[in-house]
Amino acid sequence: MKKIIFIFFIVFGTTLISGCWNYGEINDAAIAVGAAVDYDKQRDKILLTAEIAYPMIEHGETKIKSEMVKSEGKNLFEAIRNAIQVTGKKLSWAHAKVIIISEEVAKNKDVLIGIIDFIKRDAEYRENISLILSKEKTASEILKTDTLIQDIVSFQLEDIFENESGVGKYHVISLWKFVDDLATEGISPTLPTVRVSDFRDKKIAEMYGTGIFKGVKKVGWLNGDETKSFLFIIDEIKGGVITVTQETPEKPVKIALEIFKNKTKSKPIYENGEITIKINTKTIVNINELENHIDFTNEEGSRLVKKKAEKDIENKIKGVIKKVQKEYDSDIFGFGSMVEREYPELWKKIKDNWDQVFKDLKIEVKAEVDIRGSALRSKSIKVGD
Known part of the structure; x- marks a missing residue:
């Protein structure tokens, strides 16, 4: 609702104020709230799909709806200007929430750099606009999906981002963060990925997983569960669920643990000519769901769950570190940056060969789990005969 009111006043506010200095500029613009950027390799063309928000009267009420505007050009700037041929107005990007890029864009270094460079240079875009990588064939497919709560796909995606901490299977990356990681030695950037999923009779956009980059080129992908482990490593896990399977005399039992808090400390140790990355996590959880009447909330039960x-x-x-080391050779964890901070002289010697060093890094992990409670119940529900 706040988003709807906000855009409503952007569009109509100036009509209520006479003499406003930018009255004409706002009324000559179409409000873009999101964009999908694809690349036609054969024609060397950028394909832009912009989601434009506009007010309309429906059953006597003012509502905000959206339309998709398509255009193309030799670069993103030209594609945006060419959209005027369709809208009759210049696109305004000051309130854009998301920019979705396709796999084809992510695989082409020059195309991706050109897009990011333009967005960074143009003062109209916000620094914290979110970048997303489409897992579908095109990025435009995401903007064509159905919505559940919001009426606008870009707003739906923004809501999903705002509630990232409750899931832990994707990680929001803003424009400035992606650019910062590109420019920083010893770390490779990532982007959250979005896919089209079935929900009842609808096709919806679902955030799930992480795209891995090496430099400015996309080289791999982590699924949702792997992303959760990735977030543990970089100390960005804010919530979500850990599901453990505990063996019992009857059958294996699944136990859901809600993450309340986590702190991860990582440090490189250089000894005997070898670098070891030591990772320590401390996680506070609640037992939130048991699928068996066996009591895991007593002292012995909690000890077993904690250990598992x-x-x-x-x-x-x-497992995630090994996969990234062997399959993608991309230091998305920032281990190189840690080495640079702890051992600057060593880093100067090995940074040019960091790719090979990263592949062979020794990793030591120590996890500590603190079970604080069991939500509103002390025991699982028993079903009578």
Whole structure:
């Protein structure tokens, strides 16, 4: 609702104020709230799909709806200007929430650099606008999806971003962060990925997973569960669920643990000519769901769950690091930056060969889980005969 009121006043506010200095400029603009950028390799063309918000009267009420405007050009700037041929107005990007790029854009270094460079140079775009990588064939498919709560896809995506902490299977990256990681030694950038999923009779946009870049080129992908481990490593896990499977005399039991708080400390240790990255996590959780009547909330049960959760976290963190090391050779964890801070002289010697050093890094992980409670119940529900 706040978004609707906000845009409503952007569009109509100047009509209520006489003599406003930028009255003409606002009324001559179409408000873009999001964009999808694709690349036609054969024609060497940027394909732009902009989501334009506009007010309309429906059943006596003013509502904000959106339309998709398509244009193309030799670069993003030309594609944006060419949109005037369709809208009759210049696109205003001051309140744009998201920019979705396709796999084809992410694989082409020059195209991606050109797009980012333009957005960074243009004062109209916000520095904290979110960048997203489409897992579909095109980025425009995401803007064509159905919405559930919002009427506008870009606003729906923004809502998903704002509630990132409750899931932990994607990580919001703003424009400035992506550019900063590109320019920083010892770390490679990532982007959250979005896909089209079925929900009842609808096709919706679902945030899930992480795109891995090496420099400015996309080289790999982590799924949602792998992304959660990635967030543990970079100390960005804010919430979500850890599901552990505990063996019992009857059958394996799944136990859901809600993450309340986590702190990860990582440090490189250089000894005997070898670098070891030591990762320590401390996680506070609640037992939130049991699928069996066996009591895991007593002292012995909690100890078993704690031990299992710690082992699972350690194994998954090691697994994600190993996968990225061997398959993608991209230091998305920032281990190189850690080495530079702790051992600046060593970094000067090895930075040119960091790709190879990163592949062979020794990793030690220690997880500590603190089970604080079991939500509103002390025991699981028993079903009578």
